[in-house]
Amino acid sequence: MKILVLHGPNLNLLGTREPEIYGSMTLGEIDAKLVELGKSLGADVKCLQSNHEGGLIDALHDARTWANGVLFNPGGYTHTSVALRDAIAAIGIPVVEVHLSNVYAREEFRHHSMISAVCKGKVIGFGWRSYALGLRGLLEAG
Ligand code: DQA
Numbered sequence: 001m002k003i004l005v006l007h008g009p010n011l012n013l014l015g016t017r018e019p020e021i022y023g024s025m026t027l028g029e030i031d032a033k034l035v036e037l038g039k040s041l042g043a044d045v046k047c048l049q050s051n052h053e054g055g056l057i058d059a060l061h062d063a064r065t066w067a068n069g070v071l072f073n074p075g076g077y078t079h080t081s082v083a084l085r086d087a088i089a090a091i092g093i094p095v096v097e098v099h100l101s102n103v104y105a106r107e108e109f110r111h112h113s114m115i116s117a118v119c120k121g122k123v124i125g126f127g128w129r130s131y132a133l134g135l136r137g138l139l140e141a142g
Contacts, residue, residue, distance in 0.1 A: 001042065001139060004067045005034055005131065006059055007049040008075035014100075022100050023127045030128045034071075037132055041139050053077055057087045064091040069120075069138040071131055073098045078113050085114045094120040094142040096134040100127050 007027060010017060015026035031047040038045030046067075050056050056074065063070050072095050077084055088095045095118070102125030103110040116122055120142060123134040 001068045002044045002046070002066055003038060003135065003138060004059065004063045004070045005031065005045055005047040005135075006056060006063075006070055006072045006074075007047070008056055008073055008077050009051040010075050011073060012049050012051065021106075025128050030131060033128065034131055034135060037135055041136070043135070043139055045135070053081060053083060057083060060084075060087040060091055060095075064093060067093060069093055069142040070095045071098050071134045071138060072096065072115070072119075073100070073131070074115060078103075078115060079109055081114050085118055088115055089118045094138060096120055096138050096142070097122040097124075098130045098134045099124040100130055101125060 012027055014022055015024060027049060034047065035045045048059050050059065060070065070093065074081065074084055097113065097115055097119040121137055123130045126133060
């Protein structure tokens, strides 16, 4: 199994970005944990981050050619991007939506996701462990 872990805008700043909301682990540390977890579950995990909507769309299109599934935290684009939703619907491989924070306990504009309806499932609110749980879900039920 090959899995793409895709992180959207501002997630490169994890570790120093609002740690009371997002935790103190850096993106590099999270990615290392996911690669390690993937290995222990027999999966090859590749991690990418982009601050650009088009870069995220290109990564999703490319994943279609090599990945069995995608773990995706689109950051702020979650709440705005029809283009990301269309890309997920187009690629035909399972995508699991991931958020570090519980978006429903935050501002109202974070309560709507443009992508949930075209995702296989969604894990939110468990900090970096949202990704770990999403990876297990993707591997066991994707
Ligand atoms: C986030 C939640 C989004 O609302 C926010 O814009 C982010 C991070 C999360 O992981 O909790 O950038 O996706």
